[in-house]
């Protein structure tokens with residue numbers, strides 16, 4: 001892809017996307033320019049780690065970009081868009097990774113009818129395993145959406161969704177990896193508190209979660225079906241599941257994801 005991509009924001013998600021895209025060779029490092037507000041040390045780190053261009057000069061970064069990637073926190077949207085809008089033009093494609101914030105809100109903040117495409121990837125982008133949801137704003141062309149799909153397919157799988165579904169998508173697959181990590185932390189505690197060496201526990205748990213994920217993908221069976229196959233009557237799994245049911249584990253997970261969804265709605269309103 002021969003497009004120039006300028007990143008507004010050099011945080012963890014920008015880094016995951018940049019490292020994934022360079023790794024997949026969908027773009028090369030010379031095509032990427034990264035900016036942040038003022039953290040020169042962070043820009044230096046990005047330059048050293050990935051060979052991308054870095055600057056705090058917004059004009060230099062955004063005037064010549066074909067694709068503008070917005071990777072700032074939701075509460076920095078207004079001030080950061082204000083700092084670049086003078087350098088944007090309607091032919092550029094604006095891709096927003098920002099949770100909660102609508103394509104229309106971005107378009108009205110930049111004040112031009114550029115195509116805005118909103119995406120919700122996750123940090124597994126850095127190893128080419130993101131699950132990215134994509135939605136098109138009013139002025140985004142089909143061609144622009146296809147371009148965004150192919151960019152993000154280079155760092156994992158993509159799905160096109162309706163804009164109103166972006167809130168629940170953010171809870172499920174944007175924040176999702178964090179919930180799995182949280183579960184793994186608890187499994188590690190159970191293992192080490194029962195005397196297992198941490199290194200062995202980590203190795204077994206990581207492979208268990210990977211294997212379960214691959215089973216979900218490859219077996220053609222439902223999660224419930226796969227679970228039932230492991231749950232022998234009066235066996236160990238049943239004892240564990242009984243405790244999860246008593247403590248209303250599924251209800252807790254459902255409510256937690258709804259809290260994340262509602263927070264995304266709130267971030268958009270603010």
Ligand SMILES: NC(=O)C1=CN([C@@H]2O[C@H](COP(=O)(O)OP(=O)(O)OC[C@H]3O[C@@H](n4cnc5c(N)ncnc54)[C@H](O)[C@@H]3O)[C@@H](O)[C@H]2O)C=CC1
Nearest residue numbers: 009010011012013036037071072073074076080097098099
């Ligand atoms: N962390 C994650 O797993 C995911 C995050 N997101 C979204 O990505 C966005 C960024 O998240 P993180 O990378 O985690 O945040 P972060 O806090 O690590 O990075 C934010 C970046 O924005 C920069 N920034 C702030 N104000 C600026 C300004 N005025 N001009 C230029 N740069 C400015 C900061 O210097 C920093 O480099 C958020 O909107 C978040 O909702 C989306 C998917 C996954």
Ligand SMILES: O=C(O)[C@@H]1CCC=N1
Nearest residue numbers: 099170171174175176
């Ligand atoms: O926690 C957040 O707000 C961002 C959005 C999805 C993942 N991290």
